[in-house]
């Protein structure tokens with residue numbers, strides 16, 4: 001039963017992400033047509049995460065969000081749709097620490113110390129990204 005539940009959860013998460021990708025690609029095409037340009041960082045993030053790979057990654061399996069993956073993805077997507085902020089888009093945590101040598105792409109970035117999610121950089125303000133980089137020095141490896 002647990003395996004079935006896990007697969008259902010994965011399936012739902014996939015559906016959420018694919019719907020977002022389709023929507024994003026269409027919007028992008030329209031924007032290009034209208035001559036609009038987006039900040040490059042959002043595009044960079046999409047290049048890295050295309051296909052859902054690398055989205056909602058938790059580097060440490062012991063620390064992960066309490067919410068189902070589909071809900072985590074919805075929150076990440078909602079955060080990408082609004083102005084950059086300073087907190088974790090999944091749990092609202094304020095402690096973000098820069099981590100290096102992650103097992104996946106991107107191989108470094110701000111990780112929420114509460115839920116363990118790798119926060120997409122376009123979601124955070126430049127100040128928050130700078131804070132996260134500094135915070136790394138305070139966190140023992």
Ligand SMILES: [Zn+2]
Nearest residue numbers: 088091112115
């Ligand atoms: Zn968090």
